[in-house]
Ligand code: GDP
């Protein structure tokens with residue numbers, strides 16, 4: 001990414017040709033000047049392109065559009081690589097019948113990520129979301145149409161972010177948020193609202209790091225027979241045993257295998 005300046009970057013800024021009086025008149029804000037230095041970044045995300053965020057809010061709608069778990073897995077890996085904390089907002093619960101919602105709870109609650117079950121439409125989960133954003137620098141990520149802008153508007157109506165209709169034909173949102181923007185929150189903290197996206201590449205991730213980025217493997221991987229076990233075909237693999245015993249979600253393990261194959265180019 002070279003020296004390109006990202007949303008969230010901290011810089012040394014020299015206002016151009018303004019007297020101190022003018023600076024005061026402009027409430028200390030100056031629109032033109034020279035960026036003299038780019039300060040070291042604590043974290044960098046490539047998608048969305050943003051620097052220094054502390055937490056990522058993964059927004060998935062449970063319907064319209066239906067959740068894309070593979071995309072969710074890729075976003076979780078991307079955040080994990082940078083040690084960015086994550087929580088997931090499962091949105092549009094108002095569109096889901098109670099029985100179906102229960103099966104979502106059963107599937108997702110045991111995963112090692114904090115979850116907020118929300119409906120921007122009904123106001124469900126908004127207080128919880130708001131509390132998690134307080135005083136932090138967060139980025140919202142997820143597919144278009146999942147409800148990122150609607151959730152932010154529910155947290156802080158003054159933001160008045162544009163929201164998009166989900167096309168009923170393809171169940172996908174149009175790309176309503178055009179570029180990443182830094183939004184200050186009344187309750188302290190900043191949020192980056194970004195365009196939705198549907199693809200995240202894992203290129204550059206060392207496959208040997210992959211297992212460590214699945215937090216639910218951590219308690220088991222130390223008991224694999226091989227110290228550098230890839231949890232794919234090795235004998236006496238404690239991770240695969242935990243999958244068989246139902247202690248690790250088998251869909252997550254399948255996702256691990258898929259990503260491992262993608263990164264190594266190996267089938268098995
Ligand atoms: P974004 O692309 O992720 O920012 O999604 P938007 O916030 O633009 O929302 C896409 C569409 O989903 C809009 O028509 C919203 O009104 C709708 N929407 C957002 N949240 C909810 C929700 O909780 N329930 C329902 N039923 N619709 C929602």
Ligand code: ZN
Nearest residue numbers: 224229231237
């Ligand atoms: Zn193993």
